[in-house]
Amino acid sequence: MQERRDGQQETSRRGFLAAGIYGLGSIIAGSLGITSALYLLRGPRKKRGTEWADAADASVLRAGAPAKITFNRTRVDGWKISNQKDTAWLIRNVDGSLTAFSPLCTHLGCAYQWRAEAGPSKNGAFVCPCHGSSFSRTGQVITGPANRPLDRYEVKREGERIWLGSLVKTPRSNA
């Protein structure tokens, strides 16, 4: 009887010690794991406002055809701040408003070009040389494999100068 009681006490003691080892170990692993996951997987804390770049003169706009413009903008890349060249396709819409497209195909990021004879009505389209995606002058997908419209820069006009702001990713549902 006494031996049985001793055996039960020993089992209980070993269970307590094992629970302590696994419990404390889990707290340590959990704390380090959560800190590491936050560090690696969550983006930088600071969200930046729109940085407008003086991109082009309104005279670059030609009737009916998009204009490819190159402009300088300040890029904050991690800890680096650089003044680098950027490119955009600028187009005047029917209502007189302006649209500026990112120069990268929304499929896999190749640089596309404007082809005046492409498109279903042969009235021009943006064509990607990599996998053949094409987009209308409003940025909508004409042929895949791209599955969402061209991304756009925020754009504003001040007098004869055209300013570009942040890049706005276009969601797939707009396609």
Place this chain on the structure above:
Amino acid sequence: MAWFPGKDSPLKCMNSIAKKPLTWMEQRTGLATHIRGFLFEEIPASAGWPQVFGSVALFLFLTQALTGILLAFNYSPTPGDAYGSLTYIVREVSAGKMMRGLHHWGASLMVVVVAVHMIQVFLYGAYKKPREATWMAGAVLLLLTLAFGLTGYLLPWDNRSYWGTMVTTRLVGQVPLVGSYLSNLIGAGNGIGVVTFSRFYAFHTVILPAVMVGTIAIHVYLVKRHGVTPRAADSRPTRKFYPSQAYRDTVAIFIAFVALFFMAAMVDVPLEGIANPTDATYVPRPEWYFLFLFQALKYFHGALEPIGSIGLPTAAVIALFAVPFVDRGSARVVSRRAVAIGIVLLGIGTWCALTATAIAGTPKTRSGGTAEQKWTQFSPEEVAAVGYFRNENCGRCHNLGAGEPKPGPNLTGLQRRRTAEWLMQHFTTADPKRQAGREAFPIAEANALGALSTKLTPDSAAILDNEPAELAKGAQIYISDGCGGCHKVNGSGGEIGPPLNGVSERHSEDWMRRHFASPSAMSPGSIMPPYQFSKADEAAIISYLSSLPD
């Protein structure tokens, strides 16, 4: 083959779930058998809390490895980027401040735990036959831990690390016979620069971790081979490491981890202004665990200095390795080891006294300037920036240093409140809501103002505030004409042309004037292009160059 140890594990239900893959793994690697070998190792019945420190030290090393690797994901190991990337980690990366805190305070805690572990082994006489090699491997691990601290100290590339490492590298150069070779090995043969930085980074992240892992493996193998040292006259039957001793080790690790976690979360890790080789007034201090050595060196002057800097540390290391061969007696009962206790108390007492003296003698403001510091010791960018500050009427809203309160913040200490990218954005954009009537600054001005804002201290601001206008203008011409691309001034700039400090002692003003007009005529072979300045600009740049100290 069960992976989890014993039937009493609360996770025993996992045994059945994980049985197949673990059996597969066991049949091919024998991993579970090895782990069980560690967990169910026989240890003396007398083993207890004093024997936990080795496990804690191992845990801290693994934590250092994890946090070090994670820091490397965002850290750029070049002098040009190190400080900026570390600032980015601390201020912008999620949990970045915590990660740096864990790594920094983990290093300090590891030194403490390794030292306590060695003291415990020393007091218990656990280095005696047949455990001499185990002790020596432990001594190597202590030295490696200190070497990690020494090499990691440079990596933030702030003023503290730059000047602290300057002292370290000079000490290395003092080693008799091989000092110059050792200086070259650590890349400091030509002063501290990119080569030194790369070497320290390579030591810290490649060589030392590899050597450390290898030495830990040897140490653990030897501990396992000879077993944990039993207390004297312990005749009780041995017991298994798991669960009693494993529980003690886990509790000790947990206490260390909680202390480390709270230190990382609550105590700011020092990060001063970016390394400034032109700061002639900086009083360097090493990390706290080297302060005793720093203080001891003050008592050795002139020809005796190498005795303090090299002789004593070398003697201490030799003594550490010689311990098992000097003390061959069989006494292992702590209370009967009066000499050992005396040595430990004397060592701790000396260490505490020297460290306390060093702390008491530390100036309150480490990066402060003195009355002797001349504004000419600043880089051309900083001198020019004061000119831009005045030209752009920044003084309407800001003070450089002390002064009547103004709408904008004081520029001194701005680096602690604003990131470099924020400052650049502030300088390069015009925001009518915040800065009425101010235009965006050209990039060269913004760079100079950024350089000034990230380094300004109360003392340097007071000196720069009194900078003569003509010299500021001269520095602005120096910057706008890109002179720094080829020439070095106050430690900053290129090395294609000769350094310009002390140029007025080598050449007259008239010589400089003619040199600007036709460099190759005055200095045959010179590739410098001729410069045509207006009279006023010429006078300003000559005034600036003439003011540079040798």
